[in-house]
Amino acid sequence: MFEIKKICCIGAGYVGGPTCSVIAHMCPEIRVTVVDVNESRINAWNSPTLPIYEPGLKEVVESCRGKNLFFSTDIDDAIKEADLVFISVLSNPEFLAEGTAIKDLKNPDRVLIGGDETPEGQRAVQALCAVYEHWVPREKILTTNTWSSELSKLAANAFLAQRISSINSISALCEATGADVEEVATAIGMDQRIGNKFLKASVGFGGSCFQKDVLNLVYLCEALNLPEVARYWQQVIDMNDYQRRRFASRIIDSLFNTVTDKKIAILGFAFKKDTGDTRESSSIYISKYLMDEGAHLHIYDPKVPREQIVVDLSHPGVSEDDQVSRLVTISKDPYEACDGAHAVVICTEWDMFKELDYERIHKKMLKPAFIFDGRRVLDGLHNELQTIGFQIETIGKKVSSKRIPYAPSGEIPKFSLQDPPNKKPRV
Numbered sequence: 001m002f003e004i005k006k007i008c009c010i011g012a013g014y015v016g017g018p019t020c021s022v023i024a025h026m027c028p029e030i031r032v033t034v035v036d037v038n039e040s041r042i043n044a045w046n047s048p049t050l051p052i053y054e055p056g057l058k059e060v061v062e063s064c065r066g067k068n069l070f071f072s073t074d075i076d077d078a079i080k081e082a083d084l085v086f087i088s089v090l091s092n093p094e095f096l097a098e099g100t101a102i103k104d105l106k107n108p109d110r111v112l113i114g115g116d117e118t119p120e121g122q123r124a125v126q127a128l129c130a131v132y133e134h135w136v137p138r139e140k141i142l143t144t145n146t147w148s149s150e151l152s153k154l155a156a157n158a159f160l161a162q163r164i165s166s167i168n169s170i171s172a173l174c175e176a177t178g179a180d181v182e183e184v185a186t187a188i189g190m191d192q193r194i195g196n197k198f199l200k201a202s203v204g205f206g207g208s209c210f211q212k213d214v215l216n217l218v219y220l221c222e223a224l225n226l227p228e229v230a231r232y233w234q235q236v237i238d239m240n241d242y243q244r245r246r247f248a249s250r251i252i253d254s255l256f257n258t259v260t261d262k263k264i265a266i267l268g269f270a271f272k273k274d275t276g277d278t279r280e281s282s283s284i285y286i287s288k289y290l291m292d293e294g295a296h297l298h299i300y301d302p303k304v305p306r307e308q309i310v311v312d313l314s315h316p317g318v319s320e321d322d323q324v325s326r327l328v329t330i331s332k333d334p335y336e337a338c339d340g341a342h343a344v345v346i347c348t349e350w351d352m353f354k355e356l357d358y359e360r361i362h363k364k365m366l367k368p369a370f371i372f373d374g375r376r377v378l379d380g381l382h383n384e385l386q387t388i389g390f391q392i393e394t395i396g397k398k399v400s401s402k403r404i405p406y407a408p409s410g411e412i413p414k415f416s417l418q419d420p421p422n423k424k425p426r427v
């Protein structure tokens with residue numbers, strides 16, 4: 001059988017970098033070269049500070065970089081020398097999830113390889129199978145035709161996104177009825193036919209793949225004259241947009257119907273924890289809606305560089321003119337972000353947000369001090385936080401507490417204002 005000795009991977013991003021690092025780590029006799037047009041990205045891969053954050057990645061890269069793993073901008077040479085080029089005749093979709101990429105790559109649920117049904121196509125499929133067989137049991141390596149493989153990738157992401165939109169739709173109902181979406185998720189998740197994964201209600205999904213892949217499916221369906229199927233999947237995206245707008249509206253409504261010139265701390269900018277990736281992050285959209293209302297945002301994320309936040313928020317679809325320079329400050333730590341704020345908005349489920357000194361934060365905030373938990377990370381702390389004096393609003397649950405009346409001076413006015421002003425929802 002044709003044996004692969006040299007692999008070239010085009011694209012040293014979130015997929016190419018970790019995937020090829022793990023292949024090199026697992027297959028010491030294969031020389032793996034990852035190439036990219038982006039020179040600074042390649043330089044970072046060759047430096048002690050890798051261009052992406054992923055738990056366990058640094059160790060894997062350092063174990064084989066310079067031995068059988070190389071990062072280069074010399075694309076033509078790497079392609080010429082290679083026995084296999086990722087992005088070639090085969091479809092080999094990667095199912096890694098950011099934040100757990102190394103774990104997923106070392107111990108995948110399945111590896112999917114699609115190829116032409118011609119003898120050459122099948123030879124290529126078998127050669128790639130042999131690479132993965134270095135560490136993946138054969139029964140987990142599926143081979144299909146190219147279309148099945150391509151569609152499986154889209155369908156897998158569409159099903160995952162659909163589960164999030166489904167539980168998010170239930171979260172809206174929970175807030176309206178008094179149910180708790182976490183309790184509902186636990187109850188339905190114990191049904192083995194449903195299962196308990198991907199039932200976490202939140203401020204909406206993000207990341208580079210979900211939206212793109214669902215829209216890709218919608219486009220395919222439209223192009224193939226399947227409008228009912230297209231509409232069905234489009235709704236997954238529409239529900240995600242609705243959830244983001246709904247959360248932003250709730251912040252504005254709770255802050256007495258205006259956030260103009262109010263300081264709001266945004267905790268978390270990555271689209272999920274354990275990654276510095278911000279593509280399609282719900283934080284961007286929440287920030288946009290709040291900026292549109294004139295709020296001053298103080299943003300903190302433990303892994304997203306300052307410049308990235310500014311680039312994301314300066315995108316023409318997100319802000320205009322000098323909105324970002326007028327309204328956005330990037331904070332170096334969460335306490336600085338919350339200092340003097342009217343509200344804290346948690347957009348990413350970083351573990352560190354559960355361990356903050358909320359007493360210290362409360363002391364420095366304007367009163368009444370609000371926390372909007374878009375990720376349900378503070379569920380176990382509600383009593384404690386309310387005792388400190390916080391007003392807590394969270395996804396998919398009414399947190400029962402007396403609404404503290406608005407008092408610009410910090411004093412509690414005598415008249416009662418227990419219910420929020422009557423206002424049509426903004427969504």
Ligand SMILES: NC(=O)c1ccc[n+]([C@@H]2O[C@H](COP(=O)([O-])OP(=O)(O)OC[C@H]3O[C@@H](n4cnc5c(N)ncnc54)[C@H](O)[C@@H]3O)[C@@H](O)[C@H]2O)c1
Nearest residue numbers: 010011012013014015016035036037038094096097098209
């Ligand atoms: N991020 C994920 O978890 C994930 C998982 C599975 C699949 N995918 C898919 O894999 C693809 C890549 O995703 P990513 O997250 O790694 O993106 P990325 O933007 O992080 O990386 C892509 C890299 O390719 C480089 N590049 C672009 N054109 C090039 C060219 N002509 N020659 C050489 N290099 C070039 C870019 O400079 C960039 O560094 C996307 O289609 C994505 O949807 C992503």
